[in-house]
Amino acid sequence: MQSTELKQFVLDKIDDLKAKNITVLDVANQSTITETMVICTGTSKTHVRAISEHVVVEAKGANVPPLGVEGRDSSEWVLVDLGDVILHVMQEDTREYYQLEKLWTEQDA
Numbered sequence: 269m270q271s272t273e274l275k276q277f278v279l280d281k282i283d284d285l286k287a288k289n290i291t292v293l294d295v296a297n298q299s300t301i302t303e304t305m306v307i308c309t310g311t312s313k314t315h316v317r318a319i320s321e322h323v324v325v326e327a328k329g330a331n332v333p334p335l336g337v338e339g340r341d342s343s344e345w346v347l348v349d350l351g352d353v354i355l356h357v358m359q360e361d362t363r364e365y366y367q368l369e370k371l372w373t374e375q376d377a
Contacts, residue, residue, distance in 0.1 A: 269332050271352040275304050277330065278353050281323045282308050285315070287357065293372050302349075305372065307356045309363055313343040320346035320357045 269277065275292065282290065287308035296303040310316035317340065324334055327350060339346040344362045348355040356368060 269330065271303050274332065274350060274353045275306070277327070277332075278306050278323060278350065278355055281326050282306070282319055282355070282357070285319045285322050287319050288360075289363075291369055293369065295372055298372065302354045303352045305354050305356065305368070307358065307363070307368055309360050310343075310357055311360075313359065316346055316357050316359055317343040320348055320355070323348050323355055323357075 279290065279292070287310060289309045291307045293305040293307070294303070295305055308319065310319050320337065320340070320343075324337060327334055327348075332350060335349040335351055337346065337348050343359075345356065345358045345366070348357070358366070
């Protein structure tokens, strides 16, 4: 699956489970590990876990198994590494605290 297709695949899957506040960051010029970061918010630990698990299951079904998944146990912040796309599913408080968007966009300034 091409990078653009993979990004759209992830966006479709997180939309399936009603992820909130979806942000897509092109980090290809800033990172050697990925091209795109997708950040979204889940409304609870259960919602965060459900969104991330849905992406993992669907990716495996599409022959794009994740390279890694971190944070399942606490479900405050779950990272799903799909290579060209890294998905961050976070609870609102965690997302506000870490402010990943700000971290990546400030490098552009």
